[in-house]
Amino acid sequence: MSVDKDTVRRIAKLARLALDEGRCEPMAQELNGIVAWMEQLNEVDVTGVAPMTSVVEQALKMRDDVVTEGGNADALMANAPGGEDHFFVVPKVVE
Amino acid sequence: MTNPADFTLAEARDAVRAKKISSVELTKALLGAVEAARPLNAFVTKTPERALDMAKASDARIAKGEGGALEGLPLAIKDLFCTKGVRTTAGSNILSNFVPPYESTVTQNLWDAGAVMLGKTNMDEFAMGSSNETSHFGPVFNPWRSRSSNANLVPGGSSGGSAAAVSGSMCLAATGTDTGGSIRQPAAVAGIVGLKPTYGRCSRYGIVAFASSLDQAGPMTKTVRDAAILLRTMASVDPRDSTSVDTPVPDYETAVDGGVKGLRVGIPREYRVDGASPEIEALWTKGVEWLKAQGAEIVDVSLPHTKYALPTYYIVAPAEASSNLARYDGVRFGNRARDVRDITDLYEKSRAEGFGAEVQRRILIGTYVLSSGYYDAYYIRAQKLRSLIARDFAEAYKKCDVLLTPATPGPAFAVGSKSADPVAMYLNDVFTVTVNLAGLPAIAVPAGLTADGLPLGLQIIGKAFDEATVLRAGRAIEIAANFDAKPAQWWRGT
Numbered sequence: 237m238s239v240d241k242d243t244v245r246r247i248a249k250l251a252r253l254a255l256d257e258g259r260c261e262p263m264a265q266e267l268n269g270i271v272a273w274m275e276q277l278n279e280v281d282v283t284g285v286a287p288m289t290s291v292v293e294q295a296l297k298m299r300d301d302v303v304t305e306g307g308n309a310d311a312l313m314a315n316a317p318g319g320e321d322h323f324f325v326v327p328k329v330v331e
Numbered sequence: 332m333t334n335p336a337d338f339t340l341a342e343a344r345d346a347v348r349a350k351k352i353s354s355v356e357l358t359k360a361l362l363g364a365v366e367a368a369r370p371l372n373a374f375v376t377k378t379p380e381r382a383l384d385m386a387k388a389s390d391a392r393i394a395k396g397e398g399g400a401l402e403g404l405p406l407a408i409k410d411l412f413c414t415k416g417v418r419t420t421a422g423s424n425i426l427s428n429f430v431p432p433y434e435s436t437v438t439q440n441l442w443d444a445g446a447v448m449l450g451k452t453n454m455d456e457f458a459m460g461s462s463n464e465t466s467h468f469g470p471v472f473n474p475w476r477s478r479s480s481n482a483n484l485v486p487g488g489s490s491g492g493s494a495a496a497v498s499g500s501m502c503l504a505a506t507g508t509d510t511g512g513s514i515r516q517p518a519a520v521a522g523i524v525g526l527k528p529t530y531g532r533c534s535r536y537g538i539v540a541f542a543s544s545l546d547q548a549g550p551m552t553k554t555v556r557d558a559a560i561l562l563r564t565m566a567s568v569d570p571r572d573s574t575s576v577d578t579p580v581p582d583y584e585t586a587v588d589g590g591v592k593g594l595r596v597g598i599p600r601e602y603r604v605d606g607a608s609p610e611i612e613a614l615w616t617k618g619v620e621w622l623k624a625q626g627a628e629i630v631d632v633s634l635p636h637t638k639y640a641l642p643t644y645y646i647v648a649p650a651e652a653s654s655n656l657a658r659y660d661g662v663r664f665g666n667r668a669r670d671v672r673d674i675t676d677l678y679e680k681s682r683a684e685g686f687g688a689e690v691q692r693r694i695l696i697g698t699y700v701l702s703s704g705y706y707d708a709y710y711i712r713a714q715k716l717r718s719l720i721a722r723d724f725a726e727a728y729k730k731c732d733v734l735l736t737p738a739t740p741g742p743a744f745a746v747g748s749k750s751a752d753p754v755a756m757y758l759n760d761v762f763t764v765t766v767n768l769a770g771l772p773a774i775a776v777p778a779g780l781t782a783d784g785l786p787l788g789l790q791i792i793g794k795a796f797d798e799a800t801v802l803r804a805g806r807a808i809e810i811a812a813n814f815d816a817k818p819a820q821w822w823r824g825t
Binding site for chain 2: 239244247248250253254255263266267271274276277280282285286287288294296311312315316317324326327329
């Protein structure tokens, strides 16, 4: 499998990453180099092997479904680049 | 008297407890060292005023006969740990103005024990790198230079600033994080000790996430004993991290001097890799002799899937990163692009401006291996390989208690010499990355110098939650290697 310019454009769109047209071709080449290197995993027979889901054997912890923190809107907004009052401001979303 | 900046953590602790030195005196000495080492660029943010306030508070507690395990001891914190009210950048432009309104659990544990914060250390952007060259805040220079050249060398990465700060005596010890080798690889090439604990030993709460199934915080220190001391305070079970494990934290320091008599040390034959330097091979052989001489039993073992660990890692880690880094959208925090057409444009431009080249590359790889049609071929296959790699270790541990391996394929390299080829850079983690994939603890210990005068390290890998034995074996290497070389402080007077 090889990564072409169109694939780079498509995954950049999926990743919400603006990529100048001039960078698509070099990026395709870089990704191809990396993907080709990953292909060596195809040498291994993985029949019957379960994919790893957790590296430590422990059951997922449960807690009571209660509010543990809250009422800190000021702190939440402190780093917002376009915050007004307690609202995040973004360009118009609905026409 | 020894310059207080040259104290180990244990020496400083004992001196402060015995009131031979105050925390303020100690802190001032280290702040002076930090300032003098400005050319190394080890710190992104220095916090001298906060350090002195914390030191004064420590001295007041000590005067009252109070004080925690790390009372009055100045530390450096990797800029991946959120620190309340102190800018936390993760080495990225996208977080260059981010001031967390909360504290990471690991750093909170340190402050609760009385430690003093000197500042936040430089690192590869979002911990993605093996040389500290991907930082938005510029590269860090290794305190070590080779005998034959004045070229600036990398300090390894991603915890390069922490490694340089410890190695250059700018702090007593530092925190690091390790996703594929980011504590152990810089520790080895900077001539210090670095310990990656078992996954789940330290809480990940408040640590900027890279690859959540691999990330783990750990100590970077001058000695194995210091690593034991710092880990005990860093480690805790935390309701805010559901993967932190509720296992008692032992007093690692008492375990350190237990010796290796009768310990079964496995030597994995697959760790003889092409491209490793002959000096590393020779040092590894020496390490085997050292442990044997102290009474360890040497066992040959096989970890057959070792060669697949790096490509597995470079599927799993970018996949998780592409998901974790989706949160940087220019809306709630972080960099926001100006002059945008619409909301999608805002996302795309904020992210393109905010992320550097290596981070963008990994987001794209991660998105690719998770995308429809490729998910099974790459991501699921990599997770199966991960199971096989973990199984290799489980099989080996039927025959041995710890493994001894090299820490890196070679010594520190020159700044700029490996940046052109991503895969060549990734190979720096060939000996460290398997451990993250299997969630195990491992320590890098400085063990010798190259003919050109650069430090090299050996690695001890242990069983899950058996950091005590890892530290014990690490200490045996430390005793035999008797590594007491220090970098010449060439930066003083530059």
